[in-house]
Amino acid sequence: MLRDALLYDALGKPIPQRHKVLSTDWDEIRDWSSRVYMPYRVSPTGSVIRPRSTMHSAMVGRITVTRFAYGIPVNVTDWAQDAGNAVVLTTIGGAARHAVTARHHEDTGIDESFVADCSRTDYLVDFDPDHLQLNLTIPHAVLEQVCQDWFGFVPDNALWQYKCRIGGRNSSWLALMTYLVRSIAEAPDRLARDRVGRHLEQSICIHLLNEWSARAGIDLDQPRSDVAPRHVRAAERYMAAHAASLPAMTEVARAAGTSLRSLTGAFRRFRGYTPSAFLREQRLQGVRAALRAAAPGTTVSAIANAWGYINLGEFARSYRGRFGELPSETLAR
Known part of the structure; x- marks a missing residue:
């Protein structure tokens, strides 16, 4: 059923599309994928380009469902x-290899x-020659709204x-994807705006959040009082706003209205890492964004110095360990 997703309606007739469904033109494919997913960079990895x-x-509601392959x-x-989008990629042909960290990956088969x-983290995926994907593009704002409505935070x-x-x-998630595809086949033009589509949107988001959070070790049903306290969230906001100036942890604690010991303990309990680790991630993400947006002639050292990095060798090692490439490689793109 999933292999033929979005091809035919319930009567076996082709579901009409408002664009070409087959293409060998990179510009056409890039234009389509930028609209249904988001802009990204794609590179052939074999001899055929x-x-x-x-x-x-x-x-389906505010979720974009796609059947896609590069061939x-x-x-x-x-x-x-x-x-501002998250993606859920279901492999329905071939295989895909997804980077989880710079040194660890997960393979998905059929x-x-x-x-x-993708609104909150970097993402890299390799598709094999036979790949075929049934993908969901879900606005991050929709996921936040569902969390607030159903879990209270x-x-x-x-x-x-x-x-x-x-x-x-044999998973319930796969069964839900099958139901989604059947629903599209029965009403390919209505699910974007009718109640059935909005109900299905919500069901998909709730199920996704439950599956996702379970693997992340997060209990979405925890009492509201167990959510990170105000001083943790205040410290995060302060560090995000002042990451480039490399604030001392005592300064962060003072801005959050608590002691450094209390702040560190709260971060370990509610976040699973230290305030310093949060600041380090903010700085690396800030540098990466600056490298990507740099004007011609900008150097890695200039951007690194602007974010408080003095030892460029140590900075390059940290950057490569986090993103799997050197800062110069990011800048070159």
């Missing part, structure tokens, strides 16, 4: 964070899914930055 892409899409092996990275919130980046495999053969 001309794509043979298949492209189908449908809207050749490719690497996809540099997803635009400012687009009927397995992978989730990454919005999780922090401990969830949103966690990338993982979900579902699999």
